[in-house]
Amino acid sequence: MKHADKELSIAFRSSSPRTKTYGIGSRTIRQYRREGSPIVYVDETYLHSSHTSYSWDDSLNKTLSSPVDKGPRAIIVHGGGKQGFVEKALLMFKSGRKTGDHHHEMNSGNFEKWIQEKLIPNLPPRTVMVTDNASYHNIEVNRAPTSNTKVGEMKQWLAERNISYPASALKPGLYELIKKHKSDNIEYRLDATCAAAGHSVIRLPPYDPDLNPSEMVWGTVKNWVGERNVTFKLDDTMRLAEEKFNSISAEGWAAYCNKVENREDQYFAWEMELKAHHRRERRVQKIRGAGRRPQ
Structure with a gap:
């Protein structure tokens, strides 16, 4: 294998999301974009009360160090895309404490309740929802x-x-x-719920968070909170997070989505090039095999 081809193969194995088949059946996310379908990325994260970016100096030049213990944390669920965050879809609740009907940690019941009550009612028609492979996104119905x-x-x-x-x-x-x-016959509860409302679901390839712009959104929010969190109280941390969520514009979301699309294009190009490389290898092996046949 030539050095360039070897590098290509290593790069593909380490980072390829198989973007050609990243979609629903034969329809890929790239096709949905070309068709103009609204695409919304859905994700969850958490935020500890002690979250901070660095030590702070107050007006008396005393350093405020974050607590040794991480403290309580908030679970955050949201959805967004090039159109910005889905209106009224933000969910934040304290982990381990009952907060209405959402309590303890995120699970399939809480996630589905959020989908039905906060996300779906605020989606445009025929939205394509992109999610990762968290276990509570993949609850099967009519199991084999x-x-x-x-x-x-x-x-x-x-x-x-x-x-x-x-x-x-x-x-x-x-x-x-x-x-x-x-x-070929796996049916997910999430897909059925969304299909009943006229929407579709696409799952990200496993272990490819760099194809989810939500990860960049979480990073932006957490960095902003970390620079301003001086009380290390969960209520204050959640208030700061909500403040930053409200400030992220559709333009900001579009910039993150464009970065993801550029990565998809790069991965897709790698995939096509590697497939061409494999075809070349097979032709060479076929020719060599023919040359070794007895005359």
Whole structure:
């Protein structure tokens, strides 16, 4: 392998999000953008009461050091895109304390409640929602049968998905069919909830937070809070965070989204180049193999 090709292969393996297939079925996020579909990124983060960027000097030149203990934290959930934050969608609540119906930590129930009550009512029609692979984003419905499932239920699962099977098929054969088609028939509760409201869901490739502009938004908010947090009280920290959220404009969000799109383009180009490299390698191997055939 040439040095340049070796570098390309390493770069691709370490950072490629497989952007060509990053989407729903055959429709990728790039296609949705070309079609003009509204795209909203959804994400969660947290903020400790002790969050600070550096030690502070007050008017008496006394250094204010953050507490050794991180202190209580707030869970933050929001959504946004090139149009800015989704109006009225911000959710902040204290971790480990009951706050209305949202309590303790973020989980599938709290997340779905936020989706239904704060996000979906404020989305434009036919929005494409982009989220990561947090476990509570991926709660399955109508899960595929297991090897312990009754034969009748296996047949029902296959029939509902128009997957044919021999009338004489026994349990082992039915289960092999289920395993073959399982990955193409995963249904998520989040997707069903959004589809009922006319929206779609795209999941980011695993371990690629650099494709989520929300990460840059969180960084901006946390840096701003850290520069101003002098009380280390959670209420004050949350107030500062909300103040900064309210100041981030659609232009600011668009700049973050543009950075992500540039990364997607770069990854996509790497993917296409690496695939071309693999095609070249296969041709070379084929030619070499033909040359070694006995005359």
